[in-house]
Amino acid sequence: xxxxxxxxxxxxxxxxxxxxxxxxxxxxxxxxxxxxxxxxxxxxxxxxxxxxxxxxxxxxxxxxxxxxxxxxxxxxxxxxxxxxxxxxxxxxxxxxxxxxxxxxxxxxxxxxxxxxxxxxxxxxxxxxxxxxxxxxxxxxxxxxxxxxxxxxxxxxxxxxxxxxxxxxxxxxxxxxxxxxxxxxxxxxxxxxxxxxxxxxxxxxxxxxxxxxxxxxxxxxxxxxxxxxxxxxxxxxxxxxxxxxxxxxxxxxxxxxxxxxxxxxxxxxxxxxxxxxxxxxxxxxxxxxxxxxxxxxxxxxxxxxxxxxxxxxxxxxxxxxxxxxxxxxxxxxxxxxxxxxxxxxxxxxxxxxxxxxxxxxxxxxxxxxxxxxxxxx
Numbered sequence: 289x290x291x292x293x294x295x296x297x298x299x300x301x302x303x304x305x306x307x308x309x310x311x312x313x314x315x316x317x318x319x320x321x322x323x324x325x326x327x328x329x330x331x332x333x334x335x336x337x338x339x340x341x342x343x344x345x346x347x348x349x350x351x352x353x354x355x356x357x358x359x360x361x362x363x364x365x366x367x368x369x370x371x372x373x374x375x376x377x378x379x380x381x382x383x384x385x386x387x388x389x390x391x392x393x394x395x396x397x398x399x400x401x402x403x404x405x406x407x408x409x410x411x412x413x414x415x416x417x418x419x420x421x422x423x424x425x426x427x428x429x430x431x432x433x434x435x436x437x438x439x440x441x442x443x444x445x446x447x448x449x450x451x452x453x454x455x456x457x458x459x460x461x462x463x464x465x466x467x468x469x470x471x472x473x474x475x476x477x478x479x480x481x482x483x484x485x486x487x488x489x490x491x492x493x494x495x496x497x498x499x500x501x502x503x504x505x506x507x508x509x510x511x512x513x514x515x516x517x518x519x520x521x522x523x524x525x526x527x528x529x530x531x532x533x534x535x536x537x538x539x540x541x542x543x544x545x546x547x548x549x550x551x552x553x554x555x556x557x558x559x560x561x562x563x564x565x566x567x568x569x570x571x572x573x574x575x576x577x578x579x580x581x582x583x584x585x586x587x588x589x590x591x592x593x594x595x596x597x598x599x600x601x602x603x604x605x606x607x608x609x610x611x612x613x614x615x616x617x618x619x620x621x622x623x624x625x626x627x628x629x630x631x632x633x634x635x636x637x638x639x640x641x642x643x644x645x646x647x648x649x650x651x652x653x654x655x656x657x658x659x660x661x662x663x664x
Contacts, residue, residue, distance in 0.1 A: 291408050295401040295627035307619030308648035313448075313479070313598050313637040316516035317570050329517055329552060331563060337551070338558040344550050347557040348524050351493045352500040352507075357529045360536055361553075363545050365478045365523040366402065368508035370542070372525055373406050375535040376440040376472045376506065393440040394433055394471075396420060398600070398629040400448045403476065407440065419443065419462075423450035423600070427461035434469045441466045445497065446479035449628045449635040451596030453483070459499040467504050472531075475499040475507045481514040481564075484572050484595045495564060500526045511556055514571075515563055516639075521545070522553035571597055574638035574645055581649045587656060590633070598637035600628065603656060608632055611655060620651045 303312045338347070349356040362368040377391050393407035396419045419429045425443060434441070441462065445454050463473040480496035488495035494514060499505040510523035522545065525535055556563060578599060579592040590601035602625075603611055612624045612634060625633030636652070638645040 291405045293402050293405045295623075298627070299623070302616075302621050306616075306621035308644070308651050309621045309640055310636050310638065310645075310648050310652060311621035311623045312639040314513045314516050314518050314639050315567050315570055315574075315597065316518070316639060317566075317641045329519055331515070331517065331566075332552055332555050332559070335555055335559050338554050342554060342558075344522075344554050344557070347554060348526070351557065351560075352498060352526055353491070353493075354500055354526055355529065358526055358532055360525040360532050360539065361545055361550065362508075362523040362525055362539070363543060363549075364512060364518075364521040365476065365508050365510035367521075367542065368510070368523040368525040369402065369474070369476060370406055371535045371538055372474050372506045372508055372527075373440065373442075374538050375531060376474065377407060391440075392435060392438045393442065394419075394430070394438050395442045396425070396444065396447070398423075398449060398625075399442075400444060400476070401627050403442045403444070407442075420447065420450075420452070423447055423452040425452070425454040425458050425462065427458060427465055430462050431465040431468075434465060434471065436469060438466070438469050438471045440472050440474060442474045442476070444476045444479065445499070446482055446593070446596060448476070448479060449598065449600040449623070449625075449633075451479075451482075451593035451598050451600070453480075453497065453593060453595070456497050456499065456502075459497075459505070460502050463499065463502045463505045471504075473499065473502070473505045475505060477507050477509045478513040479596075480509070482571060482595055482597060483568075484575070485568055487595050488568070494560065495568075504528075506531060511553060514567055515556060515560075516567065517552075517556055520549045520552050520556070522549050522556075570642065571595065573642040577642060577645055577649065578636065578638050581653070585653070585656065597639060598635060600625065600630070600633050600635050602633045606656060606658075608634055614655055614658070615652065618651060618655065620648060620655070622652075 345356045345359045348359045395404050466473045481494035483496050500507045506527040512518040574597040587605040588601050590599050592599045612622050615622045623635040
């Protein structure tokens, strides 16, 4: 019933054995010894817990400026996206949909493979839409792709894999077009906090833009990507209270969130100001490293969006599949573009300590320079 998600199957386990990791996008400035899960995440060790009476839902709601009943805590963003998609494509548990009625999910292209694959059991007509121009989200393109049987529109912000950041006004325009067809907008915002100090919004959740509070919008996020707390598996879904209540019912069919993870998630939000400052410093350094690398290469096409630590790049003098294969043979992890619907590109992510990322980029440069890598 559920299709293979080739990217996740391919990626699983590789960061653990890679000598140089340009594939992982979560920001984790850790030593090799700290890579294995520990009893207390290093960033949270020795920090105090929030006052008794607080809940994780209350903390997330305060961060996003919504009511707590509009928040569902999940076991990471993938869990949140699954619940959002399942709920949006079967929002009425009493519905008697005709067998020949086919729901349609509209997903941005290029995009993250799970967003295309997860809707397929409920929406066999899930399609990818070129909703972007030079990777910028274009509401008019979404409008042209909508049909009466579209029930869900899914985008990422920052865009995965290019790193482009959309503003709230753009997301609101997309939501308006979706609403005209009684469809929901799902915005995966795991990369939205990837902004520099100059870009950070004082009133934005974790400093980034958000679609939370826009009518009929559903947003998902987590502590994994920007705060680098993937071991906790804490994510969230935010929508109107009715949608969240239905998503809560759907969530009974899948595992729940561990109380220990909840406790450390609360600690993370309690100290978010300090944690964000540390992560923003690493983000700025890694983003500059990646931008400098691209600027110095005349055999790599692409760009680094302001404040992004990842980019979707096209090597012009080597075969991309060959590059990815040779990289892995040399201990370097790269994410093949075929998993993001563009065989000619690779996604390069700088998610570890800047010194480690500098070394990894030097390995990538040597592979690009290798004489046996020329395109035939």
